Amino acid sequence: MVRSEGVADVVVVGSGAAGLTAALTAADVGLSVVVVEKADLIGGTTAWSGGMPWVPLNKHQRELGIDDSRAEVMQYLDGLLEGREPSRELVDAFVDHAAEALDFVESRTPLRMSTLSAYPDYYGDRPGAKLAGRSVEPEPREYRELLGDWFELVRESPLMPHVTREEMTSGADLVELSRQRGEKGVRTMGGALVSALLAGVLERGVQVRTATAARRLLTEGDRVVGLVAEHAGQELRMHARLGVVLACGGFEGDPDLVRAYLGVADALALSPAGNVGDGLRMGLVLGAAVGNMSSAVTRPCVWDGVSMLDGQPLPMMSNLRHDPACIIVNRHGRRFVNEGISYMDMGKALKAFDPRQAEYPDAGAVYMVFDQSARDRTRLGDLMPGAPTPHWVTQAETIEDLARAIGMPCDVLASEVARYNGFADSGEDSDFGRGTVWFEGLSAGGPTPQRNMSRIERAPFYATRLRYGIFGTIGGLLTNGHGQVLRPKGELIEGLYAVGNVAAGALGQTYPGGGSSLGPNITFGYLAGQRLASDALAPGAMAADIEIGE
Ligand SMILES: Cc1cc2nc3c(=O)[nH]c(=O)nc-3n(C[C@H](O)[C@H](O)[C@H](O)COP(=O)(O)OP(=O)(O)OC[C@H]3O[C@@H](n4cnc5c(N)ncnc54)[C@H](O)[C@@H]3O)c2cc1C
Known part of the structure; x- marks a missing residue:
């Protein structure tokens, strides 16, 4: 049953970073904007996240005296992309407008970002990489008073504490x-990002409606009209x-x-329940083109097999695989990868096909597979060192007993551990180069085999499943550099925009540095808002008052 009708200049679907930034930008020039959010709470994955965007050429980097240039950014990105981006226009739009988008958000909301003192690009040894400055994070700030009743409507992350990344290493x-x-109602990370954006949109009269799910698009002729x-x-x-x-x-x-699309049968989502492709389906129905469909921001994780939230498994993030006395083995009991590579690259490794077999x-x-020394040193999800084994x-x-218990061939696992111990002794992993990949030494100024490998020899020994976790898929509706959705032959679907993870990710399958999801999502939210604003300001355009009932 249709309950009521209404009209606004812009309707935004989804209240994560992409949607709220689009709403903020459009509302800033006086447009009437409604944000519909399916969940009871605001902020989506963004509110659960580290809140860190990757923003090349940002002003905080300059303030710290770190030199950067468009040419270096492009050199770095091109070296990683190898021409596999869904569209060159998207890469250019991101690099040319990311800093401007962040400036805009900081100037229109209480958000204040700062650079992390030692947070390099993820491939810091590649040409054009920077050892700090492109990844920024929200400064802690009190939001309870500022947001009033809205404060409790922002999602709280079960995965992240109220601290900053910088503090994590302090x-x-x-x-x-x-x-x-x-x-005290102080928020950090993604909670701070969403709270600040929410404050900005509310101040500009944006109507934010929770528990309201977009179901289908309305069209007149070829144009989306609501x-x-x-x-x-x-x-x-x-x-x-x-x-x-x-922006859903x-x-x-x-x-x-x-x-x-990803070809993975047993993935676990690390985002809140609800990102189930509604926007993708709505765009496909109208004949939208798609891009980057096999890509996701992956985060290998562990799960206790029982914890659920909103009907979805609640996995845990863990850095245990980086412990020097930990290896990862496949179903045959064999190592298959450098355990310390980036979370995005580990996702790719977990999908590899062996054409011989x-x-x-x-x-x-x-x-x-790890030993007591790793257990004593490194937490595993919420399992702290010293706690009983769950x-x-x-x-x-x-x-051998460990192999039997997890159903692996004893001789193979024993020989893999012995071989790894030999690498730890010699300081050279001739199989997978442990201790030679930049990401392994991210916060230590670079990797070294000595720091990244040690013998797995102290009983008892342990094993736990490493699972294919997803922060967010980044394949979706193909857009131009203004976030306008395209048809397969390149024409626009008039009136339809897609920003954030519902759209084809500008950076393709790469993840050049911490924040490579939120960086583009904020940027394209801003660019879509700008395009809507410029349409509205065109001669002869008339603004609509919000007439959408509560
Ligand atoms: C623990 C964790 C840490 C992370 N840390 C970082 C980080 O530091 N930096 C980084 O770059 N990335 C990080 N990521 C990834 C990043 O958070 C996401 O990729 C990003 O927030 C997605 O933004 P978005 O605006 O596209 O979508 P979301 O933030 O997920 O928002 C989408 C919203 O749309 C709503 N929605 C869905 N369907 C509908 C519908 N039909 N109608 C109305 N609303 C709908 C959803 O409920 C949701 O609220 C992290 C992810 C996780 C899980």
């Missing part, structure tokens, strides 16, 4: 700091005079779409 008592900040949303079981028609901005995230929460040996039953970690007194 030696501070993070548990206590996080507790104090939580009490959408039908559902709230409390009733349909609501919303007309958008200038355009609809799809990726499809990592839909196992069928993940299987179809015609199988995917590194998918499914992949295990981290049911989801297998423990044994010998490597």
Whole structure:
């Protein structure tokens, strides 16, 4: 049943970084904007995230005296992309406008960013890379008073504490700091980013409607003129005079779409439930082109097999694979990769096909195998050193017993561990180059085999499944540099925009530095908002008052 009709200049679908930035930019020139958010809470994956965007040429980098140039950024990106980007226009638009977009957000909201003192690009030894400055993060700030009743409507991350990345390496008592900040309503990371954007849009009169899911787009001829949303079981028609901005995230929460596009059968989403490809489907129905469909920002993770949130498994992030006394083995008990590579690259490794055996040996039953020294040093998800071994970690007194317990060939696993121990002794991993990949020494100024490898020899020994986790898929509707959705032959679908993870990611399959998802998402949210604003300011254009009922 259709409950009511209404009209605004712009209707935005989704309240993550991309959607809120688009809303902020459009509302800043006085356009009437409605944001519809399917969930009861605001912020999507962004609110759960580290809140760190990768923004080449940003002003904070300059303030720190770090030189950078467009030529270096392009040299770095081109070396990684190898021409596989979904569209050159998107790469150019990102590089040319990322800093401007961040400036805009900081000047229109309470958000203040700072650079991390030692957070290099992820391939810091590549030409054009920078050792600091392109990744920035929100400064902590009190939002409870500022947002009033809206404060509690921003998602709280179960995965991230109320601290900054910078503080994570400072030696501070993070548990206590996080507790104090939580009490005071101080937010950091993605919570700070969303809270600041929300403050900015509310100040500009944007109507933010939670528990309101976009279901289908409305068209007149070939033009998108609004959408039908559902709230409390009733349909609501919303007309958008200038355009609809799809910003409703990726499809990592839909196992069928993940299987179809990524070719992964047992992935776990690390984002909140709800990013199930609604925007992708709405665009496909109208004949949109797509790009980058097999890409996702991956984050290998662990799961205890029981924890669920909103009907979805709740995995844990873990850096244990970087511990020098940890190896990763595939279903045959064999190492197959340098364990310390970036999370994005590990996702690619877990999908590899072996053409000789015609199988995917590194998918499914992949295990981290480690010893007591690693357990004593490194936390594993929420399992702290010294805590009793839980049911989801297998423990044994010998490597052979461990292999039997996890169903691996004993002789193979024992020989892999012995071989790795030999590499640790000699300081050279001739199989996978442990200790030679830049990411392994990200916060230590570069990798060294001595720091990155040690013998796996102290009983008891442990194993736990390493799973293919997804922060967010980054394949979707193909757009131009203004976020306008394209048809396969390149014409526009008038009135339809797609920004953030619902769109084809500008950076293709690469993840050049911390924040390579939020950087483009903020940038294209801004560029879409700008295009809508310039359409509205064109001679003869008339603004619509919001007439969408509460
Ligand atoms: C733990 C974690 C840490 C991360 N850290 C970082 C980081 O530091 N830097 C970085 O760059 N990336 C990071 N990422 C990835 C990044 O957070 C996401 O890729 C990004 O936030 C996606 O932004 P978005 O605006 O496209 O979508 P989202 O933030 O996911 O927002 C989409 C919103 O759309 C809503 N929605 C879906 N369907 C509908 C519908 N039909 N109608 C209405 N609303 C709908 C969803 O409920 C959601 O609220 C991290 C991810 C995780 C999980």
